[in-house]
Structures are given as C-alpha cells and as structure tokens.
Amino acid sequence: MSYRVLFVLLLSLSCTFGEPASQKAFDSLTEEQLLALQAKRKAAYEDFKPLEEKSGRRHPSQASLTERSVIISDGRSWTLVPKGAIIHLPESLKNRVNAAKSGQLRKFPDFFRINRGWVAVHEVTMEQAIGEKAISQEVMDSFKYQDRIVIATRSFCPITVLKPEVNATE
Secondary structure (H helix, E strand, O other): OOHHHHHHHHHHHHHHOOOOOOOOOOOOOOHHHHHHHHHHHHHHHHHHOOOOOOOOOOOHHHOOOOOOEEEEEOOOEEEEEEOOOEEEOOHHHHHHEOOOOOOEEOOHHHHHHHOOOOEEEEEOOHHHHOOOOOOOHHHHHHHOOOOOEEEEEEOOEEOOOOOOOOOOOO
16 A cells, blocks of 8 residues: 555544534524623623712812813913923913913923913923922022923923922931
8 A cells, every 4th residue: 555545544534533523613602592691791790880989089080181181371372281280380470370271272392382481391300290309499499580380391291290298207
C-alpha cells in the first residue's frame, strides 16, 4: 500500500469517529427560555440601582459642566473655567465673572488670546493643584498689583487649585 492511499484511508476514518451527526454543536433556546433568562437577569440588576441620598447632594460627576464651571465673559464672547481656577480676581473685573453667556463660546486658549489685556494665567504644579503645596505668598502678592483676572493653568489648560489643608500638628 502506498503512503497516499494509507493517508486518505486514515483521513476518512478520522472523520467518521467523533460526535454523531445527530448531536448539535450548540443548544438553541426557545423564545420562552430566552424571555425567562432576560427577566432573571433584569431582576438581578435591580438590586444594583444607585442609592438615593437623603441630603439631596449629588456626586460632582453628576453635575453639569456649567454647574462645575465659572463663566468669564467680555460681552462678545465667553469661556468656561473650572471652579477654583481663578486665583486672583480684582474688584474692577468682578462683573466679567459669572456674567451672562453673551456672544460666542470660545475655547480657553482662544479666549485668552483675545482678552490677554485683562486675563492672565499662572502655571501651577500638580502638587499645588491638589492642595499638597501652596502657591507662594510672594507670587500671590504680585497678583495684587495687576488689574487682571489670574487663572491657574496646567499645560495651559485651566485647572482647579485646592487650598492646602492646615494641620493642627504643624
């Protein structure tokens, strides 16, 4: 017997041994079984609904973008910066913060470029932003001599600056 004939014979025999042709590779569900399975899964997820707080407070991520931001406007355009990003606000420019949304919404870099006469930025470190380290008093005092709104930025993007916690042990 040649090797080709032996190979074909073995190949044909290997195809006949295995699962019977009457057995299905997978089980299919009836519509009733599928509906029952869906109802069971839906009931299981009902236990995981978020709890409603009695205080009515929401997690910050549930607040809208405008609720978490401060509007700065020049009358022709406006932008949003996060609450806590304004680190110096002169009395003469308070009317431009939380003003009405008049004109065109602009990205912060575009708004800053147009209004750099009365808006300034101060680059902060991540330690300053998260409140581990304070912005030096000399820098904060230097802002008092500017008639500009100073906005804290990180990589030229406005960022909230948290106040450092004062420990009683220090």
